[in-house]
Every structure is written in C-alpha cells, then in structure tokens.
Amino acid sequence: MQLTGAEILIRCLQEEGVEYVFGYPGGAVLNIYDELFKQNKVKHVLVRHEQGALHAADGYSRSSQKIGVALVTSGPGVTNAVTGIATAYMDSIPMVVITGQVPTNAIGQDAFQECDTVGITRPCVKHNFLVKDVRDLAVTVKKAFYLATTGRPGPVLVDIPKDVSQALAEYAYPKTVTLRSYNPVTKGHAGQIKKAVQLLLEAKRPMVYTGGGIVLNDAAESLTRFVRLLGFPCTNTLMGLGGFPATDPQFTGMPGMHGTYESNMAMQNCDVLLAVGARFDDRVIGNPEHFYRQDRKIIHIDIDPSSISKRVKVDVPIVGYVRDVLDEMVKIVESSPLRPDAATLKAWWGQIKEWQRKDCLRYDRDSALIKPQFVVEKLYEITGGDAFITSDVGQHQMWAAQYYKFDKPRRWINSGGLGTMGFGLPAAMGVQLANPQATVACVTGEASIQMCIQELSTCKQYHLPLKLVNLNNRYMGMVRQWQEFFYGNRYAESYMDALPDFVKLAEAYGHVGVKIEKPGDVEGALREAFAQKERLVFLDFITDQTENVFPMVPGGKGLTEMILAEEL
Amino acid sequence: MRHILSILVENEAGALSRISGLFSARGYNIESLTVAPTEDPTMSRMTIVTSGSDDVVEQITKQLNKLVEVVKVVDLTDGNHIERELMLVKVRAAGKDRDEMKRLADIFRGRILDVTDKSYTIELTGTGSKLDAFLQAIEPGVILETVRTGASGIGRGERILRI
Numbered sequence: 001m002q003l004t005g006a007e008i009l010i011r012c013l014q015e016e017g018v019e020y021v022f023g024y025p026g027g028a029v030l031n032i033y034d035e036l037f038k039q040n041k042v043k044h045v046l047v048r049h050e051q052g053a054l055h056a057a058d059g060y061s062r063s064s065q066k067i068g069v070a071l072v073t074s075g076p077g078v079t080n081a082v083t084g085i086a087t088a089y090m091d092s093i094p095m096v097v098i099t100g101q102v103p104t105n106a107i108g109q110d111a112f113q114e115c116d117t118v119g120i121t122r123p124c125v126k127h128n129f130l131v132k133d134v135r136d137l138a139v140t141v142k143k144a145f146y147l148a149t150t151g152r153p154g155p156v157l158v159d160i161p162k163d164v165s166q167a168l169a170e171y172a173y174p175k176t177v178t179l180r181s182y183n184p185v186t187k188g189h190a191g192q193i194k195k196a197v198q199l200l201l202e203a204k205r206p207m208v209y210t211g212g213g214i215v216l217n218d219a220a221e222s223l224t225r226f227v228r229l230l231g232f233p234c235t236n237t238l239m240g241l242g243g244f245p246a247t248d249p250q251f252t253g254m255p256g257m258h259g260t261y262e263s264n265m266a267m268q269n270c271d272v273l274l275a276v277g278a279r280f281d282d283r284v285i286g287n288p289e290h291f292y293r294q295d296r297k298i299i300h301i302d303i304d305p306s307s308i309s310k311r312v313k314v315d316v317p318i319v320g321y322v323r324d325v326l327d328e329m330v331k332i333v334e335s336s337p338l339r340p341d342a343a344t345l346k347a348w349w350g351q352i353k354e355w356q357r358k359d360c361l362r363y364d365r366d367s368a369l370i371k372p373q374f375v376v377e378k379l380y381e382i383t384g385g386d387a388f389i390t391s392d393v394g395q396h397q398m399w400a401a402q403y404y405k406f407d408k409p410r411r412w413i414n415s416g417g418l419g420t421m422g423f424g425l426p427a428a429m430g431v432q433l434a435n436p437q438a439t440v441a442c443v444t445g446e447a448s449i450q451m452c453i454q455e456l457s458t459c460k461q462y463h464l465p466l467k468l469v470n471l472n473n474r475y476m477g478m479v480r481q482w483q484e485f486f487y488g489n490r491y492a493e494s495y496m497d498a499l500p501d502f503v504k505l506a507e508a509y510g511h512v513g514v515k516i517e518k519p520g521d522v523e524g525a526l527r528e529a530f531a532q533k534e535r536l537v538f539l540d541f542i543t544d545q546t547e548n549v550f551p552m553v554p555g556g557k558g559l560t561e562m563i564l565a566e567e568l
Numbered sequence: 569m570r571h572i573l574s575i576l577v578e579n580e581a582g583a584l585s586r587i588s589g590l591f592s593a594r595g596y597n598i599e600s601l602t603v604a605p606t607e608d609p610t611m612s613r614m615t616i617v618t619s620g621s622d623d624v625v626e627q628i629t630k631q632l633n634k635l636v637e638v639v640k641v642v643d644l645t646d647g648n649h650i651e652r653e654l655m656l657v658k659v660r661a662a663g664k665d666r667d668e669m670k671r672l673a674d675i676f677r678g679r680i681l682d683v684t685d686k687s688y689t690i691e692l693t694g695t696g697s698k699l700d701a702f703l704q705a706i707e708p709g710v711i712l713e714t715v716r717t718g719a720s721g722i723g724r725g726e727r728i729l730r731i
C-alpha cells in the first residue's frame with residue numbers, strides 16, 4: 001500500500017516504540033502534524049519554544065534507556081533548536097531530531113523559512129540527512145535511530161522537505177540496517193584488557209576515574225562490582241555522577257575545577273589511572289602540562305578512539321563498550337589468584353583519608369542567611385536521595401553536584417559539555433514524562449531559569465508536578481565568582497536589577513510559588529513542596545549572595561592548585 | 569610533518585563539506601584536497617595533504633574515521649607510496665624565449681598542449697616538489713597562469729586501499 005511521507009514517518013516512529021515527540025508546529029511540518037493528529041500511539045508534547053523541545057527530548061533520553069525525539073519546523077524552528085542539539089551533542093546524548101524543510105524545488109531559492117538545516121547543524125550532530133526522495137524516508141529514519149544509539153551516542157537529524165512528506169511511496173520498515181562506512185569497534189582488545197588488569201593489580205597508588213560513558217552505557221553495576229572487587233578509590237566526573245554510588249566509602253567525590261580536594265590530589269598523585277568513559281576534559285584535569293608533571297600510567301577505555309590520547313597521552317588504550325570491558329576485567333581478576341597488595345593499598349588509602357580531612361566541602365552552617373549548600377543537603381534528605389535532579393548552569397549546578405549524593409545512574413541530569421543555561425526546566429519535563437512515578441526536581445538559578453521559563457506553561461498543560469529549587473542569589477553567581485577572583489570585584493553585568501516576583505510568576509502559570517528567606521524555613525518548605533504530589537511547586541530560596549563554589553581550580557592552573565574555602 | 573591521507577568516502581552530497589568542515593572546525597591544515605569517484609561510482613576517493621605533529625595527524629585520522637560517511641582512511645606517508653600532481657601552466661613564449669621554454673618543458677617531461685604565437689600551455693605531472701622546481705626554473709615574469717590539482721597518492725606494491 002502506498003503511504004505519504006508523513007504517514008511513513010509516523011509509522012516508523014511507532015515501529016521504534018516512540019512514546020513521545022517533543023515539538024512545535026509550523027508550515028513545513030504541517031503534513032506530519034496532520035498525521036500525528038490522526039493517531040494516538042505517538043503522543044506529542046507541545047512546548048513553548050523549540051529549545052525546550054530539544055532539552056525535553058534530551059532529558060527524556062538521559063533519564064531512561066529510551067530515546068528522545070524532537071520535531072520542529074524549518075527556518076526559525078531549526079535555528080531555535082540548535083542550542084538544544086549542540087547541548088545533546090556535547091554530552092553524547094542519543095536523540096532523533098525531525099525537521100521540516102521547504103519543498104525540494106524551493107531549496108536554494110531563499111524560500112520563506114528556508115535555512116540550510118543540514119549545513120547549520122552539521123558540526124553539532126553525530127550525523128544528519130536531507131531526505132530528497134520519499135522512497136528513502138523509512139530507511140533513513142531507521143539509520144537515524146541506529147546511529148543515534150550505537151557506538152558513541154549522539155543526536156541525529158533528519159530534514160524532510162514538505163513535498164517529501166506529501167509524496168507517496170510503498171512503506172516497509174527495515175528490521176535492521178547496516179552502513180558499510182559505520183562499524184564502531186565495540187569489543188575491547190583481549191590482550192590490552194589483560195595488560196590493563198596486570199597494571200592495576202601491580203599499582204601502588206591506583207585511581208579509577210569514570211565519566212558519562214558509564215551512564216550512557218548502563219555500566220554502573222559493572223563498574224561498582226569492579227571497583228569494590230579491587231578496593232580502589234573512585235571518582236566520577238560531572239557527567240558520570242551516579243555511575244558509582246556516592247555514598248560508598250570508596251567514592252572520593254567529583255574531580256576537576258570544582259571537584260573535591262581528595263579526588264584531585266589522587267588524580268594527580270596516583271601511579272596508575274584507569275579512565276573509563278571519560279574524556280580528560282579541561283575542566284577535569286586542569287592544565288595538561290601540570291598534569292603531565294607527575295609520572296603515571298594511564299589506561300583508557302572508551303568507545304570513541306578519538307577520545308583516547310586526545311588531550312592526554314595514554315599508555316594502554318582500549319576501544320570498546322565500557323560495560324563489556326569492565327565485565328571482562330572482573331572475570332579476569334576473579335579467575336586469578338592475584339590481588340592488589342593489601343598493605344600498599346592501605347597506605348594509599350591512608351594518604352587519601354589524610355586529604356579527606358581537609359573537609360573541602362565544609363561551609364558555614366550557622367549563617368543567618370540561607371546557604372545554597374544547605375538547601376541542596378536538605379533536598380537530598382527530603383527526597384531520600386532518590387529523586388531525579390536536573391540543573392541549569394552556574395554555581396547552583398556545582399552545589400547540586402557536590403551536595404546531592406547520587407547513588408544511581410541517570411538521576412543527575414545536567415549540561416556539562418556545552419553548559420547551557422535554560423536546560424534545567426525543559427529537561428525536567430522530559431525526565432518526568434520518561435519516569436511518570438518519580439520525584440523530579442530542578443535545581444536552578446534566577447538567571448538560568450529565565451532562559452526557558454516559558455516552559456512552565458507546558459508543565460501546566462501536561463500536569464508535570466516538577467519541583468523547582470531556585471537558588472536565588474540575585475547574581476549570575478558563577479560569573480560574579482570569576483569577577484570577584486580574577487577581575488578585581490568588577491561585577492560587569494552579572495547583576496540583574498529587575499528580577500520578577502517568582503512566586504507570582506509561578507502562580508500566573510497556574511502553579512504554586514513559595515518564597516523562602518530564612519534558613520529555619522528551608523526544610524519545612526521543601527517538605528511541603530514534595531508533599532504536593534500533583535502540583536508543580538516553584539521554591540524561590542533567597543540565598544547568601546556572596547557564597548562561592550569551593551574548591552576551585554582557576555582556569556589554566558594545575559589540578560592540585562586549588563583554592564579552598566578556608567584560604568580566603 | 570607533511571602527511572598524505574587517502575580516504576574512501578561514500579559518494580554522497582555533503583560528504584565533502586563534512587570533511588572540509590572537520591578540518592576548519594578543529595583547526596587542522598589542508599595543503600591540498602582532491603576528490604573524484606572511484607571505479608565504484610558509489611564511492612569517492614580523496615587525497616588530503618596535511619601537516620602536523622604525529623599526535624595531531626593521529627587525531628585527524630581518528631576524527632575522519634568517526635565521520636559516518638567515511639569508509640576508510642590510510643596515511644600513505646606511513647609506507648612507500650607514489651604521489652602525483654598535475655599542473656597546467658600558461659607561459660609567455662615569444663621571440664627568443666620560445667625555444668628556451670620548449671627545452672625546459674622537455675627537461676621536465678612536460679607536454680605542450682596549446683600554442684599561440686605568444687604563449688604555450690604546458691602540462692606537467694610529478695610530485696609537488698617537481699612542479700615547484702619547474703616554476704622556479706622559469707622566470708616569474710613569464711608565467712601567465714597556473715592551475716594545479718593537488719596531490720593524488722597511492723601505495724606502492726601490494727598496499728591496497730579498498731573495502
């Protein structure tokens with residue numbers, strides 16, 4: 001039977017088990033919207049801005065093993081979506097983005113709402129396609145899902161001209177698809193794995209450094225088994241939090257610019273570093289020259305060969321899916337009589353405990369002002385550590401990462417690579433839809449939240465009972481912190497003179513708003529908010545304006561050249 | 569160091585801009601780039617001459633391999649290889665220069681493809697440095713126009729790049 005392109009697309013989405021499409025209509029996608037209207041398997045979530053659609057689809061992917069799908073129109077629809085696509089790309093999040101395009105015969109004519117979608121998005125997608133013939137549509141959609149989810153995941157975009165969504169073709173959805181030009185190496189090299197295990201068993205000062213790859217590959221259990229088996233210290237990057245339980249005594253906290261003292265000292269001073277699904281980001285290792293100064297062997301497991309030896313030269317590269325490689329390593333250790341030397345390891349732990357005594361995340365608990373760290377700690381307590389927490393970008397993001405102890409993967413949802421303000425609220429919508437029964441909170445700042453505040457309206461329409469925790473310091477705090485430290489307290493444009501009344505704003509959108517000004521009210525307000533299971537509650541915490549994030553490795557400095565709270 | 573990368577790539581619209589975009593986005597050098605379909609019309613072969621430290625060239629190779637449309641990449645400079653470039657050069661050839669120019673073209677095994685009473689158009693193939701040498705051998709004022717293809721390369725002997 002012949003179907004139109006639009007019908008074919010919807011069939012393909014159904015075939016892929018797509019539950020939600022996050023989108024916004026417009027001329028070039030009207031054929032597709034008409035088909036969405038005629039069926040009820042694939043549900044559409046109408047956002048208020050295309051950026052919101054992309055972040056929601058992204059949050060949906062990050063918080064589940066399912067894949068987020070976004071649908072936007074040509075021209076401005078696409079350009080509005082670019083921030084969201086780039087955000088997902090930088091964090092390797094699988095996502096399929098469908099965009100409408102002007103009819104094929106109008107392409108290149110500067111037609112109304114035309115833009116070179118494939119060209120504009122090329123640097124921030126894993127791959128993209130322009131479908132010029134309706135007969136190629138089904139196989140292209142299949143390829144898009146396949147590419148997005150295999151190898152190193154990422155967003156894949158399919159641009160569909162309006163005449164293609166209208167044209168007729170026979171429909172058959174391919175069961176599988178292969179691309180001769182795309183064959184990621186997924187199985188780690190056996191010899192290299194053995195070599196790695198041997199190095200680790202002989203290590204005197206081992207350190208396990210893991211990242212987003214653990215979360216993306218659902219390898220948390222494998223990692224935990226491995227790390228516990230060997231008794232090594234373990235750190236998770238901002239993207240890897242929850243990959244190893246934060247409440248486990250072997251966890252040393254996050255590394256990097258705002259990582260713990262002990263993690264950074266251990267990263268620098270270890271003699272064997274096992275990096276798993278982490279990419280030696282500049283926010284993690286600081287100045288590479290300084291990082292090199294210490295002699296250590298590095299083992300790096302990653303699905304993407306280009307992540308290996310990109311910023312730091314690696315001694316034992318292993319290309320493959322981290323979960324399989326870790327399972328293999330566990331097997332090798334279990335079947336071998338060899339174990340790390342207990343006395344040596346104990347001495348290393350002694351050193352680490354010494355570093356831990358710095359208590360680098362200490363803050364003033366007696367302040368008359370609300371300390372943002374305190375709010376996050378209470379949030380952790382009241383949600384039993386079991387909520388999904390999204391965040392925006394800034395100081396609040398770091399405090400959420402430092403003080404909410406994530407024991408499970410996919411619970412911490414934030415934009416690490418691109419650092420996109422405006423991510424938190426729409427991402428939380430996707431999280432809530434992917435996990436309808438779960439508690440979902442968004443830790444945000446008064447500047448970030450205003451970047452996608454319009455999505456409060458979407459939350460109303462779809463009854464998403466999110467809890468917004470606004471750490472309102474009346475500053476772009478992260479910017480202010482840099483200006484305080486490095487620009488002689490000249491707070492250029494990091495202060496907004498006219499903030500909205502967030503309580504009234506929340507109410508205007510049909511939600512509950514609460515303003516909290518005293519430390520003594522923090523816990524009660526949180527408890528009440530989370531008790532309101534059916535409502536979105538916007539909690540506006542008026543926090544200490546001058547609080548800074550510590551520890552801090554200033555840009556360009558070595559990883560151990562940290563500024564600690566006590567030093568100021 | 570100078571490296572010659574041979575790349576098999578799907579013959580699809582946009583593949584070229586993905587590759588050139590990769591070089592510009594990541595700040596890699598392109599000295600020259602040539603591309604044309606192979607005996608299998610669904611696939612093109614590209615030769616890119618680039619330069620950089622070994623680490624940089626390793627990253628370039630990895631990043632190229634990561635592009636979905638790239639089928640295979642080899643660094644020809646890793647082994648024995650043949651490199652050829654074609655140049656067309658139009659030179660002034662009048663009066664006493666005319667014979668001299670013919671002689672010089674012969675020495676470089678060039679062929680004269682087009683003749684007017686004032687000019688020759690000479691075809692030359694060889695390595696880039698041979699073509700450079702030819703241009704240096706003639707007086708700069710005599711050169712009217714040059715066009716070069718950039719290098720194409722192939723491995724020597726049994727070294728074969730195919731899928």
Ligand SMILES: Cc1cc2nc3c(=O)[nH]c(=O)nc-3n(C[C@H](O)[C@H](O)[C@H](O)COP(=O)(O)OP(=O)(O)OC[C@H]3O[C@@H](n4cnc5c(N)ncnc54)[C@H](O)[C@@H]3O)c2cc1C
Pocket residue numbers: 090091092151152153210211212213214216217236237238239240254255256257258259276277278279280281283284301302303304307320321322323393394397398415416417418419420478
């Ligand atoms: C304000 C701000 C401050 C920040 N401060 C810090 C900080 O202090 N500390 C910190 O850690 N980060 C910090 N970041 C985040 C930082 O910018 C990076 O995003 C982050 O460090 C990268 O994490 P990652 O190395 O885990 O890599 P990711 O971006 O998560 O990359 C994942 C890696 O795993 C690989 N991978 C993916 N899937 C698989 C698989 N199936 N098998 C094997 N490998 C796989 C990928 O190829 C990639 O190399 C900060 C960000 C912001 C916005």
Ligand SMILES: Cc1ncc(C[n+]2csc(CCOP(=O)(O)OP(=O)(O)O)c2C)c(N)n1
Pocket residue numbers: 392393394395396397419420421422444445446447448449471473475476477478479
């Ligand atoms: C879209 C975007 N623009 C600018 C920035 C740069 N930036 C990083 S943090 C920050 C301030 C965030 O302020 P707020 O949301 O109030 O968070 P706080 O740091 O105060 O907790 C800015 C402007 C960014 N990350 N994203």
Ligand SMILES: [Mg+2]
Pocket residue numbers: 394445446447471472473474475476477
């Ligand atoms: Mg703020």
